[in-house]
Structure formats: C-alpha cells, structure tokens
Amino acid sequence: MVDDVVIRTEGLTKIFEKGKKREVVALKDVNLQIGRGEVFGLLGTNGAGKTTLIRLLVGLLTPTEGSATVLGKNIVKDMAYIRQRVALLPQEAGIYDRLTARENLIYYGGLYGIPEVELNERADRLLEIVGLKEKEDFQVKGFSGGMKRKVLVARTLVIEPEIVFLDEPTTGIDTLGARVVRNLLKVLSSEENRTIILTTHDLNEVSELCDRVGILNEGKLIAVGKPSELEEKFKAANLEDVFTGLVTGEGVYGGDHL
Ligand SMILES: Nc1ncnc2c1ncn2[C@@H]1O[C@H](COP(=O)(O)OP(=O)(O)OP(=O)(O)O)[C@@H](O)[C@H]1O
Ligand SMILES: [Mg+2]
Structure with a gap:
C-alpha cells in the first residue's frame, strides 16, 4: 500500500509507430503508484522505457493505451493543471x-x-x-x-514543484557535484516532502537516495520495492545483483515480482 498517492498509472502503454508495420513497444501495461514525498528510482537498461514513462507523465507524449493520474488529475485531460505543479529535468x-x-x-x-x-x-x-x-x-x-x-x-x-522528474540528473556531473545534487534532492524530499522521480544508471546512487525503485525491462515493469526488500526477496548481496539477475534472466528470478 502506498500512502497519499500522487502518481498512479493503470495499464500505461506507449507504442511508437516506425513506418508501415514497424512499431516499438516502449512501455507495456505499466501499473505503478508513487506516494507523496517518496524518492522513486526508475531503473532499466538503455531503451527500457524510463524516459518514455517520464515523458508520458509530464504530457510530452500521449499514451497509446491505459491511463495515469498525476496529483489526482488525468494526464490526457488535465495537463494544464499538472504542468503548473511538476518540473522535469529532461535527459537531453x-x-x-x-x-x-x-x-x-x-x-x-x-x-x-x-x-x-x-x-x-x-x-x-x-x-x-x-x-x-x-x-x-x-x-x-x-x-x-x-x-x-x-x-x-x-x-x-x-x-x-510538488513533483520533480529528473532524467539522469547526475550524468556528466563530477563526483563532488553529484553528491551536492543528491544531497539537495534528499533535503527536498525529507524536509519539504516533495516527490522525486529519477532515473540513473548508478546503482550506488539509487541505494543512497531512493525509498523505492521500479525496474523496467523492455517496456515492462518487472519489479517494484525498497532496495533492501528487493535484495532480500532475491537473496542478492546488493541492488546490482538484483538488477543483473532480473534483466538478464540469470538465476531464479522468473515470474512476477510486482
Ligand atoms: N520518439 C520516439 N520515436 C520512436 N521510438 C522511440 C521514441 N522515443 C523512444 N523510442 C523507443 O522507445 C524505447 C524506449 O526508449 P526510452 O528512451 O524510454 O528508453 P530509456 O529507458 O530512457 O533508455 P536510456 O537509458 O538509454 O535513456 C526505445 O526502443 C526507443 O528506441
Ligand atoms: Mg532515457
């Protein structure tokens, strides 16, 4: 159970048409809830769908199927309301x-x-x-x-913003600078109760910062939970082992982990 849900997706799906008969399923049937004040990390290999999910939630893309609400408002109908209250740091x-x-x-x-x-x-x-x-x-x-x-x-x-989406906020920033950014995000979440959704390929950053993570693989959300919960569930020493096991299919990680 997630308290005070500020983001809710139901069957959220995005398919990009690439010419006749060619399509890319960038996001498939994603069901996710994020609560106010959470720092939520989106993980996944290149092309997993992280940026697509964020862009849908801030109205830069429209869903092919499914729906989502941000601050209780519909991402298709009420984007004007949402835009005033959320901010995005785009990947590029x-x-x-x-x-x-x-x-x-x-x-x-x-x-x-x-x-x-x-x-x-x-x-x-x-x-x-x-x-x-x-x-x-x-x-x-x-x-x-x-x-x-x-x-x-x-x-x-x-x-x-009430909700801030950061698509790879620390990529390209040096070690000291990245630390400053992480500390800033911690303060925003803990003292100001703002909700933070970020993507990163740095799993140490995730362990340090994120209350919960969602792992995307080929557009599907394959696991959600606290880093420590996931480590325990998959009997892994650290988040990297959880991640590697899940996205490569190695180990005993078959099935549904939501
Ligand atoms: N505007 C677009 N048109 C066509 N295909 C797209 C578009 N944007 C993304 N895709 C495709 O959707 C899939 C998901 O891309 P997305 O950018 O969401 O991945 P990502 O998880 O953010 O990856 P990265 O870690 O490299 O940033 C990829 O196969 C990508 O090629
Ligand atoms: Mg991306």
Whole structure:
C-alpha cells in the first residue's frame, strides 16, 4: 500500500509507430503508484522505457493505451493543471546558451509566473547550493557539460514543484557535484516532502537516495520495492545483483515480482 498517492498509472502503454508495420513497444501495461514525498528510482537498461514513462507523465507524449493520474488529475485531460505543479529535468535538456546561469533560472521561473523578488531569492539559494554563484553572470555557452547540467538541475527546482522528474540528473556531473545534487534532492524530499522521480544508471546512487525503485525491462515493469526488500526477496548481496539477475534472466528470478 502506498500512502497519499500522487502518481498512479493503470495499464500505461506507449507504442511508437516506425513506418508501415514497424512499431516499438516502449512501455507495456505499466501499473505503478508513487506516494507523496517518496524518492522513486526508475531503473532499466538503455531503451527500457524510463524516459518514455517520464515523458508520458509530464504530457510530452500521449499514451497509446491505459491511463495515469498525476496529483489526482488525468494526464490526457488535465495537463494544464499538472504542468503548473511538476518540473522535469529532461535527459537531453535544452539550455539557453546565450543567457547567463542566473538568467536561465530567472527566465524559466518567469514562465511559471513566480514573482521577481521570490524568484531572485530562490535563484540565489540554488546557485549557491550547486556551486555556481561565482559564475552566475557568465554566459552558459562557455560552461563545461557538467556545469550546464548543474544549471539545469537548479533551473528545474527553481519553480519549487510538488513533483520533480529528473532524467539522469547526475550524468556528466563530477563526483563532488553529484553528491551536492543528491544531497539537495534528499533535503527536498525529507524536509519539504516533495516527490522525486529519477532515473540513473548508478546503482550506488539509487541505494543512497531512493525509498523505492521500479525496474523496467523492455517496456515492462518487472519489479517494484525498497532496495533492501528487493535484495532480500532475491537473496542478492546488493541492488546490482538484483538488477543483473532480473534483466538478464540469470538465476531464479522468473515470474512476477510486482
Ligand atoms: N520518439 C520516439 N520515436 C520512436 N521510438 C522511440 C521514441 N522515443 C523512444 N523510442 C523507443 O522507445 C524505447 C524506449 O526508449 P526510452 O528512451 O524510454 O528508453 P530509456 O529507458 O530512457 O533508455 P536510456 O537509458 O538509454 O535513456 C526505445 O526502443 C526507443 O528506441
Ligand atoms: Mg532515457
């Protein structure tokens, strides 16, 4: 049982048509519930369907079959309501290269109608946290890949969303920076009770951060649970063994693990 459900999917399916007769089933019959304040990790190999699931939940894609609600609202009919309350850090995010780090945050927050004084305070705090305060007035086009990613994490959080979707937030960020981002997410979840859904290929990050994980394989959700529960259930030493066993079919992991 998940308390205070903020995301619920029922039979959620996405099929991409690729020309005549060719189709890709990116997501198949996914049933999932996520509760308020949870840090939920989506795991899966390349092409497993993680980004597709996130894009459906923020209205960038429409489902082929099934349905989902975010904050109790339907993802097809009520996206205007949902969009005001959730934020997405896309896997391949566009950044405004010609704006400065600070301007990126201010511009984005402005799109959400956040008052200027408030927005400036939030930008100060976030730029400080991600370690870019001294570079805040430099154009982003001169930044390294990891620095751009930090600007994007800060930009995503500047709107103070109820739910934040982060598609590989720490990819490309150095060890220290990734730690800063993880700590920021922990604070958001524990002190501010915001719901965080993230994808990552770093299983240590998952163990450290996530209350629960969902493992996707070829579009299907094949296991959901707390990292420790999954380790116990599959008699595995760590999450990596659980993951490897499930997605390669090695070991005794056949059947339904939801
Ligand atoms: N816009 C699209 N058009 C056609 N096929 C797509 C599209 N987006 C995704 N797919 C396909 O859907 C499947 C799932 O892709 P998705 O991007 O969700 O995977 P992922 O789990 O996020 O992988 P990664 O770890 O590489 O980011 C893949 O087979 C992919 O090729
Ligand atoms: Mg992806």
